[in-house]
Amino acid sequence: MSRSVKSRSRMDPIQMPMVAVVGDLIRKHPGTISLGQGVVHYGPPAAALDAARAALANPNAHAYGDDAGCPELLEVIEDKLRRDNGIECRNGSAAIVTAGANMAFAHAVFAITEPGDEVILPVPFYFNHEMAIEMAGCRAVRVATDDRYQLDVDAIRRAITPCTRAIVTVTPNNPTGAVYPEPALRAVNQICADRGLYHISDEVYEYFTYGSTRHASPGAFAGASAHTISLFSLSKAYGFAGWRIGYMVYPEALADAVMKVQDTILVCAPVVSQIAGIAAMQVGPAHCREHLTALAGVRDIVIAELRSLEPLCTVPPADGAFYCFVRVDADVDPLQLTERLIREHRVAVIPGHAFGVTSGCSFRVAYGALQKETVAEGIGRLVRGLRSILS
Ligand SMILES: Cc1ncc(COP(=O)(O)O)c(C=O)c1O
Numbered sequence: 001m002s003r004s005v006k007s008r009s010r011m012d013p014i015q016m017p018m019v020a021v022v023g024d025l026i027r028k029h030p031g032t033i034s035l036g037q038g039v040v041h042y043g044p045p046a047a048a049l050d051a052a053r054a055a056l057a058n059p060n061a062h063a064y065g066d067d068a069g070c071p072e073l074l075e076v077i078e079d080k081l082r083r084d085n086g087i088e089c090r091n092g093s094a095a096i097v098t099a100g101a102n103m104a105f106a107h108a109v110f111a112i113t114e115p116g117d118e119v120i121l122p123v124p125f126y127f128n129h130e131m132a133i134e135m136a137g138c139r140a141v142r143v144a145t146d147d148r149y150q151l152d153v154d155a156i157r158r159a160i161t162p163c164t165r166a167i168v169t170v171t172p173n174n175p176t177g178a179v180y181p182e183p184a185l186r187a188v189n190q191i192c193a194d195r196g197l198y199h200i201s202d203e204v205y206e207y208f209t210y211g212s213t214r215h216a217s218p219g220a221f222a223g224a225s226a227h228t229i230s231l232f233s234l235s236k237a238y239g240f241a242g243w244r245i246g247y248m249v250y251p252e253a254l255a256d257a258v259m260k261v262q263d264t265i266l267v268c269a270p271v272v273s274q275i276a277g278i279a280a281m282q283v284g285p286a287h288c289r290e291h292l293t294a295l296a297g298v299r300d301i302v303i304a305e306l307r308s309l310e311p312l313c314t315v316p317p318a319d320g321a322f323y324c325f326v327r328v329d330a331d332v333d334p335l336q337l338t339e340r341l342i343r344e345h346r347v348a349v350i351p352g353h354a355f356g357v358t359s360g361c362s363f364r365v366a367y368g369a370l371q372k373e374t375v376a377e378g379i380g381r382l383v384r385g386l387r388s389i390l391s
Helices: 018-028 046-055 071-085 101-112 127-135 153-158 182-195 252-265 271-283 286-307 334-345 372-390
Strands: 093-098 118-123 139-144 164-170 198-202 228-233 246-251 323-328 361-366
Touching: 018 334, 046 271, 071 093, 071 271, 093 101, 093 252, 101 127, 101 164, 101 198, 101 228, 101 246, 101 252, 118 127, 127 139, 139 153, 153 182, 164 182, 182 198, 246 252, 271 286, 286 323, 286 372, 334 361, 334 372
Parallel strands: 118 139, 118 164, 164 198, 198 228
Antiparallel strands: 093 246, 228 246, 323 361
16 A cells, blocks of 8 residues: 655745746736846847857767866856956855856855854845745844845844854845945945854846946955855846856855755756856956946836835835835735736736735836836836726
């Protein structure tokens, strides 16, 4: 007689990725414009596609590569880190190529924690970060940001316990679009130095800042290399999301731990993608800057339209990435609001509770996939929908 398999697992308490839940709703309502997923509307540079095509004839592209990444890609990454981030890789840190920055984050958590440890996440957070922390058997400690979604450094300090292992910052931020000023990042990095914690710095939107706002990399601060883990990605800047290439700079002392995780979970990032990645990074951030002016125009329209809903909705400053995080001044359930926007107005957003915001009603708008031609329709539906549902 056969016995049924055990159905419980460590995944049971982990939240479902909300982008997938909303994606399902979108599929059931054809014609919906998605302001849900954090993607850009453009693809990789032509040189990257040419390099990928040429790589197919190279037998090495079909074999396992080095765990840390193709040496040529690592060289390009080190040059870029020095040039764009002020991070010196040979200064007590090392770089590794992963299948995207999500994997890099999970690698970092596995490498630095034991089950039961705590990792501090400013709220709203990027949901995959909380999910990875919980999958590793650790606790995500949520710390509120201020009403402009900026870091509350004192609150972060107060949240530290003997179990804390790391503080996470994401700047430019997903889901809020907030960009943390350098002094706030320095303060967090110094707390980590003083308290023997890691600073995990997610910088996948490093090139996406608007106006005079500038991105700062904590890994460049003096003395930071011993406790700073910096995460980067080709997904956004190079329209590379499907190619799955990201990289992580980590303190050399973690080399063995990181290599154990990498070798077990990935072995090496897809070699053809790495070869395409070399060509993309040789084109450099010019590829993304080419699209950034248009994106800035889209952002202006999105923010102006949403601000026309004040005081019903509040849109704090969003000077980076391609998100804004809207607070709704009404007693509505964020998931129900999202469902009604999709069902009745054919426009999708992501409800705020997916990002750890448990009080009030809020939602994230992602505008990276919009272009000048589609923004009016997408945001128009959202504004009309909100007016009709909330009035
Ligand atoms: C803050 C943040 N980190 C990491 C990622 C994932 O990047 P990747 O595609 O490199 O895994 C995303 C994607 O949306 C993100 O918003």
